[in-house]
Amino acid sequence: MSVTSWGKCTIYVQKVGSKKNEWTKLPTPKDGTTTVTPTKGDTMTQVEEGGGIVDRKTKKSTYEAAYQLFIKKNQSQPFKTIDGTVEGNFRLAIQPEDAELPGVYMGNTTIGAEEAYTTESGALITYTHSALIPEGDAVAKTVNSKGEDVYCAYRWRVITATKGTGEKYALTFKKPQDGNTAPAEITETYEET
Numbered sequence: 001m002s003v004t005s006w007g008k009c010t011i012y013v014q015k016v017g018s019k020k021n022e023w024t025k026l027p028t029p030k031d032g033t034t035t036v037t038p039t040k041g042d043t044m045t046q047v048e049e050g051g052g053i054v055d056r057k058t059k060k061s062t063y064e065a066a067y068q069l070f071i072k073k074n075q076s077q078p079f080k081t082i083d084g085t086v087e088g089n090f091r092l093a094i095q096p097e098d099a100e101l102p103g104v105y106m107g108n109t110t111i112g113a114e115e116a117y118t119t120e121s122g123a124l125i126t127y128t129h130s131a132l133i134p135e136g137d138a139v140a141k142t143v144n145s146k147g148e149d150v151y152c153a154y155r156w157r158v159i160t161a162t163k164g165t166g167e168k169y170a171l172t173f174k175k176p177q178d179g180n181t182a183p184a185e186i187t188e189t190y191e192e193t
Contacts, residue, residue, distance in 0.1 A: 107134025
């Protein structure tokens with residue numbers, strides 16, 4: 001049992017707007033290539049004469065998740081790429097090796113793909129998920145200080161995967177431990193069950 005969310009991860013994707021709780025488990029990425037990179041939002045300031053700062057506001061951060069998959073014999077890639085792009089939007093869940101720990105959840109992403117080859121690493125595709133705001137997504141929802149629902153591009157979630165039919169998985173999500181509040185399950189609604 002780990003203390004932190006590290007080690008071999010498992011990555012799941014689902015088309016945004018799917019009518020069933022069916023996620024695709026991706027092949028294991030190349031070692032050490034799965035990353036989430038936040039970019040801090042720009043800070044705006046209002047400065048008065050003489051240089052005193054009157055007000056300051058920071059815009060929301062943006063997030064990108066990336067990983068490299070090997071191009072292997074007799075194994076299809078999970079996404080059809082056309083000149084470095086993947087059509088459609090996808091949800092992304094990155095489950096850490098210890099599934100009781102929080103993992104990464106992005107409820108709406110666009111995907112870019114970079115195909116590369118070296119004699120040392122072989123053929124690889126780097127997939128980059130750029131997070132968007134997932135309006136109406138129960139897993140991405142939080143409440144701000146005014147009591148309003150807010151949907152976040154990036155959330156920590158405890159992810160549980162259950163093998164379904166074929167190569168599909170059903171995912172359930174919990175909010176992570178918050179002070180003395182135990183992890184709380186998040187209810188998602190699909191049109192079909």
